[in-house]
Amino acid sequence: NLIENFRGTEAEADLNQPGAPGMWKPWFPVIDYDRCTNCMQCLSFCLFDVYGVDDEQQIQVQNNDNCKTNCPACSRVCPEVAIMFPKYGTGPIQGDEVDESDLNREKMKVDISSLLGGDIYSSLKNRSEQAKSRFSKERSPDKALAERKRCLTKLQQSGVIPAEVLAEIDLASLPSPEEIQRKAEEMAKLMGEE
Structure with a gap:
């Protein structure tokens, strides 16, 4: 099972040398492909270019070094609870079994673009412009x-x-x-x- 494989790799790896070639990365996402429906919400939501698609248009983690420590935002927007962060403190984000209450909570999620008013990039640009005007007054x-x-x-x-x-x-x-x-x-x- 995925969690057991992770725990075995974690136990064998030298955890104190992140960034060194072949060393354990302390913070990264893992996609549970048994749960993933390839909806691409993680790809469209992540601001750090962590996700991409392979030749068959299947979502995958492509740039895990870009992932920001303690940012499980993509996991929180995943409607299928398919993205795990093994170093996160609580489940189901850190890989615990997904129960019915987790699934019900995930079903309440809405499309990210509609949540942000349609265009995420415009929303981010507007937020940046608003911050500039606020800081210029200060x-x-x-x-x-x-x-x-x-x-x-x-x-x-x-x-x-x-x-x-x-x-x-x-x-x-x-x-x-x-x-x-x-x-x-x-x-x-x-x-x-x-």
Whole structure:
């Protein structure tokens, strides 16, 4: 069974060298093809290009190194509970047996594109634009300069960075509020042109 195979591989692998060729990847999805209906929701939902299709148009994990640790979002949108993350803390996402309550909960899921108003890419772009406008309202050159000076003072007091290194940093050399404002305006102009 799939879970037993995973546990056997996990027990034999050197778990402390992720990224080294042939070493165990600590966070990755596993597709249970006995459950998968090839609906492609995981492919359309994943923002990290983890999934792809083979020559027969069957969904598969193609770029598991792109998968973000502790992000089982694709598993949560799978209507068949077919995507598992062996390192996840609870079932059925980590591979526990799927029971009737899990299936009933999954049946309530809706098509992701309809959930996001039709076009996921437009929704993401709009979200990004809204964030830009929100953050531009929060900019303050005076606050930025004061924050920078406060952080440098904390560093000096902490003793973590040698005093001779910090002595080389001249607070007077930090950008003035006018310079910070000018750079912020330049960035805003560049962002507006995109």
